[in-house]
Amino acid sequence: MDNTDNSLKQSLYAKRETIHPRHVTGIFATLRVTAVVVLMGIYYGLPWIPWDGRQAVLFDLPARKFYLFGITLWPQDFIYLAALLIVAALSLFFFTAIAGRLWCGFACPQTVWTEVFMWIERKVEGDRNQRIKLDKSLNKKHKVFLKTVKHGIWIILSLWTGYTFVGYFTPIIQLGYKIAALQTGPWETFWVLFYAFATYGNAGWMREQVCLYMCPYARFQSAMFDKNTLVISYDSARGEPRGHRKRSEDIKTAGLGSCINCKLCVQVCPTGIDIRDGLQYQCIGCAACIDACDDVMDKMSYPKGLIRYTTENAFVSGETKLLRPKVILYALVLVAICAALIYGLVTRDAVGLDVIRHRNVLYRVTNEGLAENIYTLKVLNKDNLDHTFRVAVTGLPGISLREEKEVFVTSGHVEEAIIAVLVDPVDMKSPSADIDIQIISKNNPDLNATAKARYLKPR
Amino acid sequence: MTMPLKRRLIAMLWPSFVCAGIFSAFLFAFIDPLLLSDSLGVEVSPRLAGYSITFLVLWALGALSTLFGIAILKTPKNDGERKP
Numbered sequence: 001m002d003n004t005d006n007s008l009k010q011s012l013y014a015k016r017e018t019i020h021p022r023h024v025t026g027i028f029a030t031l032r033v034t035a036v037v038v039l040m041g042i043y044y045g046l047p048w049i050p051w052d053g054r055q056a057v058l059f060d061l062p063a064r065k066f067y068l069f070g071i072t073l074w075p076q077d078f079i080y081l082a083a084l085l086i087v088a089a090l091s092l093f094f095f096t097a098i099a100g101r102l103w104c105g106f107a108c109p110q111t112v113w114t115e116v117f118m119w120i121e122r123k124v125e126g127d128r129n130q131r132i133k134l135d136k137s138l139n140k141k142h143k144v145f146l147k148t149v150k151h152g153i154w155i156i157l158s159l160w161t162g163y164t165f166v167g168y169f170t171p172i173i174q175l176g177y178k179i180a181a182l183q184t185g186p187w188e189t190f191w192v193l194f195y196a197f198a199t200y201g202n203a204g205w206m207r208e209q210v211c212l213y214m215c216p217y218a219r220f221q222s223a224m225f226d227k228n229t230l231v232i233s234y235d236s237a238r239g240e241p242r243g244h245r246k247r248s249e250d251i252k253t254a255g256l257g258s259c260i261n262c263k264l265c266v267q268v269c270p271t272g273i274d275i276r277d278g279l280q281y282q283c284i285g286c287a288a289c290i291d292a293c294d295d296v297m298d299k300m301s302y303p304k305g306l307i308r309y310t311t312e313n314a315f316v317s318g319e320t321k322l323l324r325p326k327v328i329l330y331a332l333v334l335v336a337i338c339a340a341l342i343y344g345l346v347t348r349d350a351v352g353l354d355v356i357r358h359r360n361v362l363y364r365v366t367n368e369g370l371a372e373n374i375y376t377l378k379v380l381n382k383d384n385l386d387h388t389f390r391v392a393v394t395g396l397p398g399i400s401l402r403e404e405k406e407v408f409v410t411s412g413h414v415e416e417a418i419i420a421v422l423v424d425p426v427d428m429k430s431p432s433a434d435i436d437i438q439i440i441s442k443n444n445p446d447l448n449a450t451a452k453a454r455y456l457k458p459r
Numbered sequence: 460m461t462m463p464l465k466r467r468l469i470a471m472l473w474p475s476f477v478c479a480g481i482f483s484a485f486l487f488a489f490i491d492p493l494l495l496s497d498s499l500g501v502e503v504s505p506r507l508a509g510y511s512i513t514f515l516v517l518w519a520l521g522a523l524s525t526l527f528g529i530a531i532l533k534t535p536k537n538d539g540e541r542k543p
Contacts, residue, residue, distance in 0.1 A: 062506050064491060078488035170507075187507045213466060214473050 022128040026291025101285035113203035162196030265289035352380035381409035395435035475521025
């Protein structure tokens, strides 16, 4: 009993066997390489684009402001970042509902970097069979040489990746000079090395294990699936019974299906599964098996598509419904949040004003018999320039400030100012009234903000 | 609950890493790390050090919490099943 128990546990957490995916060409491989080149180009290139004498995309954590091309975001604009994250999550849901694990197969950084690392591996060590042979090889010198070259290139690429990553948070050119002079701060050094280590570990060593054991999306993505979602399927009705045969052989008389059991679909799979066993959670939807199988079908002069992108409904009834309530709902919410985000960014105020009443003194009566209310203003300057703001009050007859007030606020900061507002109580009909307090930049009157405040009449 | 060391390590270090990242981003959207270190009466500068140390502390706390979780998942009943 104990023994079977143990062997069961052993098989559940079987020791990982290194997967040597075979190189594959075809339409989906081309699509993936295109995605890899574009995404890598964006990642490595973006920090080098200049804009108005600064880096176009810089999440300047040390100065607590984010630059996104023409936009500067302050910590007060956190809402936009939150909205962006919601948009990203909803897009993921939307595309998953329609096309399954599109993200996993073509856009996930894990896939993209693994693809690049495997490309280096193939250039150095050769394709699948050569790699398997090398791993078993007894020629130590040759093996150590090739492995050293591979890991060397991997480590250099990882370090460059780490440098680029930190370059998103601190100006990348200055960082480059600092690294060249070995004068980086301890934390910059730490994060460059940390990110490099993560890249090297994830794309070089962990690979499909990240998808199998670490990825939360892999666990809940099936919740977005339905019978109209595109998945990679093996057409078993057409393929079975599988078996070897000669090209000239007639499959009908031989009693065979289209699958020649060449196992190429298994060999190209980056997660090492057999798609012919049906849809499995390990399948990241990369479609490498489709490319491999279509190639074989061509060679056998059979029609393509024994393994294909299709939906459960298409298999059963030949029809796929694209516009389902779920898809429409995701799309509507997505469009609404995107619109709100863009509207918010375009109409974003460059100045903010908060007014707080003085807590202890509700009102005072001056020697001249005027009512006086005290307010604290918090003036926030989100513009890229420093500004001096003039304070104005309106909303009641004869309303005035006890003394003219100007507030100087440097770019990206908040300043407080206390103002005393005078009103002749005779002019006030009710015990309290709303007044408007406005701040206006002296050198750019378009830059202004108004806030409402409660004015109390002496009783 | 026998689980290989590698998977226990992943369970400990990975989710806590993600959460520490999210918490740090949220926290520092509202609080300047320099003000935070001031109010704690410690001197941490520049800001990058404040962000980094907070992140690492949050990560360590999260990992500790998972370690606790893994430990209590090992019930005495399961231990009893394993005969020498």
